[in-house]
Amino acid sequence: MLETRVVSSIHEVGRAAWDGCFADRLEGFDYLAAVEAAGLPGFSWRYVVAEAGGKVVAAAPGFFTDYSLDTTLTEGGRRLVAAARRLAPRAFTVRLAALGSPCAEDVGLGFAPGIAADRKPELLRALLTAFEAAAAREGCGLLAIKDAPAADRGLWAALGSPSYQLAPGMPVxxxxxxxxxxxxxxxxxxxxxxxxxxxxxxxxxxxxxxxxxxxxxxxxxxxxxxxxxxxxxxxxxxxxxxxxxxxxxxxxxxxxxxxxxxxxxxxxxxxxxxxxxxxxxxxxxxxxxxxxxxxxxxxxxxxxxxxxxxxxxxxxxxxxxxxxxxxxxxxxxxRGADMYFRHRRPLVNRALKWAAPLLAEDPVPMRGAA
The missing domain is CATH 3.40.630.30 (Gcn5-related N-acetyltransferase (GNAT))
Structure with missing residues (x-):
């Protein structure tokens, strides 16, 4: 039986269990533990794992933070936000829950060796469902997947959820x-x-x-x-x-x-x-x-x-x-990367879909992209 849990310290998962899903990844347990211990202001760390038979079979880091939507705005979007903030200083600042790490090169999704490709969507769906539930308990309205490798777009599409909006991420x-x-x-x-x-x-x-x-x-x-x-x-x-x-x-x-x-x-x-x-x-x-x-x-x-x-x-x-x-x-x-985002409130989510061209722009023409 598949079980999921979301914890606030990577040490609750353990080095062997975590790194078992990441095949000697440089930004593995030791790196994420150092980030966790570094005291970065404004971030609460989360780690979501799926377990079968007491063994971790899929894992991903995550975080909660207050996020200013003008972080990656186009120039036109920044002007709109600046005008809105003169009336409401907290406008366009939301509570964000994101899979990934602000200090890592990609989302950091990992699977245990031997996991069949056709099972990965099921495990990813379980991770995402558990993380979304934890985000809701913490009052996070905006949900995101940070820097998912574009080569894995088929895996994320296999989730079958149209509610997440796709936007260009930062390529490597x-x-x-x-x-x-x-x-x-x-x-x-x-x-x-x-x-x-x-x-x-x-x-x-x-x-x-x-x-x-x-x-x-x-x-x-x-x-x-x-x-x-x-x-x-x-x-x-x-x-x-x-x-x-x-x-x-x-x-x-x-x-x-x-x-x-x-x-x-x-x-x-x-x-x-x-x-x-x-x-x-x-x-x-x-x-x-x-x-x-x-x-x-x-x-x-x-x-x-x-x-x-x-x-x-x-x-x-x-x-x-x-x-x-x-x-x-x-x-x-x-090497291309994607961002996915959605808001838990359907009306806000539809507004974000409409505003997506202002909320993110392709950071570079993908000449030479892999």
């Missing part, structure tokens, strides 16, 4: 490391990009690069760099803490490290990275607003990461979400 940029060295990589780029990148990399003469397994003594400065970077972003959802950076490094041990960038003795950039035997996953790149761009630090970090992939025998550099135009120019392809 990936660079295949199928060249023997940096010269082989440069040869893949256009002549103009190659010339521009070589010019930008002259900044390496003034920048010291260090690879570290911890940020002891630098936590305050790393958080300053993160906050500066976050303030420059149009997409501001979660707010990370110093405990997130140090906690992920400690929890994932040899699967996580930081690349630090100094000018003299001043730390001007920090890149948190995860890796397994095949992938280098770029979690967060933070830099000082003045000296970072002046030293072309984004491009310096990009080449540093490509070089690390080559040195460590990795096959793919996953550079994450946003900044797509530059990443495409530097040879990446995009």
């Amino acid at each position: 940029a990936e660079l295949d490391i199928d060249f023997p060295d940096l010269e082989g990589y440069f040869a893949r780029l256009s002549a103009a990009t190659r010339k521009d990148l070589r010019r930008k990399l002259k900044a390496l003469d003034a920048v010291r690069v260090e690879v570290r397994s911890d940020i002891a003594g630098l936590e305050t400065r790393v958080l300053e760099l993160y906050q500066q970077t976050r303030a420059r972003s149009n997409l501001q959802f979660e707010e990370l803490t110093a405990a997130y950076f140090s906690g992920v490094l400690a929890a994932l041990a040899d699967r996580a490290f930081c690349v630090l960038y100094f000018v003299g003795d001043d730390l001007i950039g920090c890149n948190l990275l995860l890796q397994d035997d095949e992938v280098l996953l770029d979690k967060f790149f933070c830099m000082e607003g003045d000296r970072g761009p002046a030293h072309n630090l984004y491009f310096v970090s990009w080449i540093t990461n490509v070089r690390l992939c080559l040195e460590r025998g990795l096959r793919r550099y996953q550079s994450g979400q946003a900044g797509y135009a530059t990443k495409l120019r530097l040879g990446s392809r995009l």
Whole structure:
């Protein structure tokens, strides 16, 4: 008999049971436990599991939070919201329950090995039903599925529920490391990009690069760099803490490290990275607003990461979400993602369907999408 439960700590599920559904996923139990312990303001964590015969056969993370609908609005939508908020400050802020994690690359849906494809819709439906019930108990009106891989669209469609609206998610940029060295990589780029990148990399003469397994003594400065970077972003959802950076490094041990960038003795950039035997996953790149761009630090970090992939025998550099135009120019392809949302009140849900073109827009033309 299939049973479901929703818990507020991943430790209530346990490492073996959770990771048994995720086949050595980098953002598995240890990563999610570090996120849970990091004290991100405004989030309540949930983990939904389906069990058969006392064994976890499907699982997904989730969260509850107050969500401002203008987080991913089009420009026209933002103007409408700004006008409405002059009359009602809480307008367009709703209580959200979402499957996924604000700190993960995709929804994080997992199944135990051996689960047949034709059984997955049943298990997904059970997870979603349990999560929706928990959301209702917590007063969450808006329900969402965050960054479901577009390749799994058939699985989500198999739920047979027309009430969830589909909207473009944030695709993930990936660079295949199928060249023997940096010269082989440069040869893949256009002549103009190659010339521009070589010019930008002259900044390496003034920048010291260090690879570290911890940020002891630098936590305050790393958080300053993160906050500066976050303030420059149009997409501001979660707010990370110093405990997130140090906690992920400690929890994932040899699967996580930081690349630090100094000018003299001043730390001007920090890149948190995860890796397994095949992938280098770029979690967060933070830099000082003045000296970072002046030293072309984004491009310096990009080449540093490509070089690390080559040195460590990795096959793919996953550079994450946003900044797509530059990443495409530097040879990446995009792996698509979807968002699904609905409101528990039918009238509001119909209004959201009507307003969907204002509530989300395709973040990038899907040129090169996979």
